[in-house]
Amino acid sequence: MKTNTIISALIALSLCMACDDGDTTKQDKPLPTQDIYVLYENDVHCAVDGYAKFAALRNEKRSVSPYVTTVSSGDFIQGSTIGAFTQGKSIINIMNAVGYDYVLPGNHEFDYGVPNLLECTKSLSATTVCCNFCTTASPEPIFTPYAIKEYGKVKVAYIGISTPATISTSTPTFFTDDKGNYIYDFHGQDLAQYVQRYVDKARSEGAHYVVALTHLGLDEADVYTSPKFVAATTGIDVLLDAHSHSVLPDTVMYNKEGKPVLVTSTGTKFQYMGVLTLDKQGTFHSQLVSTERYTPIDEKVRQVVDQENKQVEDLKKRVIGQTPFDIITLGENGERLSRREETTMGDLLTDIIRQQAQADVAILNGGGLRTNIKAGEFTYADIYEVSPFGNTLVTATLTGQQLLDALEVGMCKLPEYNGSFTQVSGMKFTVNPSVVANIQWDNNGFFTGIAEGSPRRVSDLQILDRTTGQYRPVAPDRTYTIAANNYLLLNKGGEAMLAGCTDVRDTGTTLVDIMCSHITKQFKGTIPDNYAKPDGRINILK
Secondary structure (H helix, E strand, C coil): CCCHHHHHHHHHCCCCHHHCCCCCCHHHCCCCCCCEEEEEECCCCCCHHHHHHHHHHHHHHHCCCCCEEEEECCCCCCCCHHHHHCCCHHHHHHHHHHCCCEECCCHHHHCCCHHHHHHHHHHCCCEEECCCCEECCCCCECCECEEEEEECCEEEEEEEEECCCHHHHCCHHHHECCCCCECEECCCCCHHHHHHHHHHHHHHCCCCEEEEEEECCCCCCCCCCHHHHHHCCCCCCEEECCCCCCEEEEEEEECCCCCEEEEEEECCCCCEEEEEEECCCCCEEEEEEECCCCCCCCHHHHHHHHHHHHHHHHHHHCEEEEECCCECCCCCCCCCHHHCCCCHHHHHHHHHHHHHHCCCEEEEEHHHCCCCECCEEEEHHHHHHHCCCCCEEEEEEEEHHHHHHHHHHHCCCCCCCCCCCEEEECEEEEECCCCCCCEEECCCCCEEEECCCCCCCEEEEEEECCCCCCEEECCCCCEEEEEEEHHHHCCCHHHHCCCCCEEEEEEEEEHHHHHHHHHHHCCCCECCHHHCCCCCCEEECC
């Protein structure tokens, strides 16, 4: 989801906040008697081995200043077996051992449902801050909107902002009642204005500085991004950002009044640990510390991590099969290829669910594939980490035209990364990213249709005939059977691209268990050679 254009432009603006001579109230603020340190991370996604180092870095800063605060900008309880298997409970235990002060829920904190998130945050010793997550019945935030912490005479407000895209990027039905009516709201229609109220309120209550924990990111394809948010607000000094997994050092964006705002982000899975410093001159700086190169470890936190890891040890030891080559979801640099192009993991998993369901076609959202399987033996836990959401296999019926529309939605953001990019089986087609289709969306970003006569990116769609083994052009009026997951077919995932399907049936069996069974029985434990490289089902024109 990184966007080179934005990042290049931002780094060109990168500078120290000491250059800020536009803040006319700066001389009226009390100055810290000692440096204030804010240790921050984002998008850890269950990379639990980093927490012991993060705690050690916090301890290091405590040895030189009494003013040390530890925060997270979200996406911590989901991302690997330990998170999925315990529904995030193990991660909460580890974070409590570290001793966080403030955390923001990212979009993936909602992956196991709102009740589970509320239970997790109740168990969390830190204060959960988020000003824009509400029920539709009340404008009051469900979590603490902001918290003001005093460092001697200096008061710093920590305010949380989660991406409104959570409603469509997590599981949409988690935010509705049984009649499909939305009962939760992230204020996507008035985000900047809504948040501004709480920033102003924090200032009116005496906050000298405002640090925002934001889960917005830099993805140009998103409606809600940190550059857009900064440009529409005032009164915020720093954004500790997340969501796009960007490695963003000391960087400046400009707010609605043209004043500089420091923005920084640590990447993902503890690539870096962040140190935000408010020095004795009242100036903010940020530093990214390489977690790999940082060697100190907090022994007490390490012991808790080891204890929680034991819960998934049996899964890690259960060998399912072997593969002579890597099965790819991610690129060499961690690029989420399954969100932008056909991958061997996408081919393998969609083939398995199509064949198991005896369907004509299969579709999975690329964002639902999370990691690679490396060459050699692999275990149940390895497969679990590919699909850690507990998604089940669901079948349905749709017309050829509905399939064409769904593929158009899946391909609409190319060449940007998109979690709704479709990995497919039983079909092949061509995509022209230079074509802009007139896709229609509702206020929550869900697909409602394509304007009649609009140009199409997707062309030459052909469906595999299961009887002859030959591909035939799609018939728009014909009905086909489709295999997908509950996220797409039951929960309005993928921008509701498959919401119009009929005869929807949930098998109740997880994709993980289906993969394990198929690999063991049909493949006899060895991944066939035809998955060594992509099959050529999605032809993306350059």
